[in-house]
Amino acid sequence: MKEILRIDKLSFSYGKEILFKELSLSVQEGSIVGLLGENGAGKTTFLKLITGQLFPDKGVIDFCGYNPEKREPDFLKSVFYVPEDLQVPDVFFKEYVDYTVPFYPNFDSSILDELVKEFEVPKDSKFSSMSMGQKKKAVLAFAIASGTPVLILDEPTNGLDIPSKRTFRRVVSRFAADGRTFIISTHQVRDMERLIDPVVIIHKGVVLLNAFMDDIVESINIRLLADEPSGSFIYSEKVPGGYAVVSEGRCVSDIDLELLFNAVRGNPDFFRANLMQGGGVL
Numbered sequence: 001m002k003e004i005l006r007i008d009k010l011s012f013s014y015g016k017e018i019l020f021k022e023l024s025l026s027v028q029e030g031s032i033v034g035l036l037g038e039n040g041a042g043k044t045t046f047l048k049l050i051t052g053q054l055f056p057d058k059g060v061i062d063f064c065g066y067n068p069e070k071r072e073p074d075f076l077k078s079v080f081y082v083p084e085d086l087q088v089p090d091v092f093f094k095e096y097v098d099y100t101v102p103f104y105p106n107f108d109s110s111i112l113d114e115l116v117k118e119f120e121v122p123k124d125s126k127f128s129s130m131s132m133g134q135k136k137k138a139v140l141a142f143a144i145a146s147g148t149p150v151l152i153l154d155e156p157t158n159g160l161d162i163p164s165k166r167t168f169r170r171v172v173s174r175f176a177a178d179g180r181t182f183i184i185s186t187h188q189v190r191d192m193e194r195l196i197d198p199v200v201i202i203h204k205g206v207v208l209l210n211a212f213m214d215d216i217v218e219s220i221n222i223r224l225l226a227d228e229p230s231g232s233f234i235y236s237e238k239v240p241g242g243y244a245v246v247s248e249g250r251c252v253s254d255i256d257l258e259l260l261f262n263a264v265r266g267n268p269d270f271f272r273a274n275l276m277q278g279g280g281v282l
């Protein structure tokens with residue numbers, strides 16, 4: 001697999017607030033990266049840095065072979081960014097498509113028609129008469145139809161109803177299988193289960209985890225115990241009915257992303273020592 005994004009020792013501050021300290025990360029083409037982190041961990045800032053909307057203080061970002069800071073036209077044609085706080089002009093969806101298409105040489109109108117149907121976008125409406133969820137689905141459909149090799153989605157499932165979340169998962173899996181790369185920042189981990197791979201967790205300015213699901217499944221076991229665990233384990237937390245316990249081993253069930261996140265936060269040393277290499281952290 002080809003590396004599509006390489007970040008080497010990225011540092012960034014907002015004034016005196018240091019957000020990233022020599023953060024390094026590598027992403028392979030065709031991945032659906034799930035970027036997780038607490039409120040204020042810097043996920044949106046990270047997405048703005050890799051799309052060239054903010055500039056690093058130090059370090060190197062190589063994205064699709066470009067330095068995002070330079071905002072070269074060929075780079076801008078390669079990456080579609082859908083921000084959490086969507087700002088769309090008050091025009092009909094069709095007008096938005098007509099204005100925006102010229103920036104994307106690989107735009108495919110048949111994919112847009114298909115996704116507009118799948119997401120049930122009211123395509124003959126003005127954005128101002130769409131709900132937040134409908135606007136989001138309209139822009140997501142356009143983003144995928146744009147044909148950019150990379151899609152950056154900040155909290156894409158916020159505001160989507162339950163059937164649309166399912167459609168979102170199906171659509172993202174399908175286009176990632178065709179080699180598109182998705183970088184998705186989210187708190188909605190339930191929406192992302194069995195979709196994101198690798199899982200990247202940022203915390204206090206560094207990457208705590210960058211690991212593929214296969215490697216996670218091979219490294220940790222998750223059990224529910226009635227009583228508080230004793231002996232050796234990586235992490236445990238009280239849950240209804242007992243304790244969820246993460247220990248070394250092989251997982252036979254699906255990975256609970258919320259529990260994984262808590263376990264990584266609770267015992268970062270284990271994950272750093274055992275799982276970072278699988279995700280290709282530099």
Ligand SMILES: Nc1ncnc2c1ncn2[C@@H]1O[C@H](COP(=O)(O)OP(=O)(O)OP(=O)(O)O)[C@@H](O)[C@H]1O
Pocket residue numbers: 014019037038039040041042043044045046
């Ligand atoms: N333009 C800005 N100027 C100064 N500080 C900022 C600016 N934007 C964000 N910050 C600060 O940087 C930190 C990271 O913000 P960011 O929005 O990147 O985090 P996040 O992980 O996306 O958070 P959330 O999960 O709440 O959306 C926060 O402490 C925030 O207050």
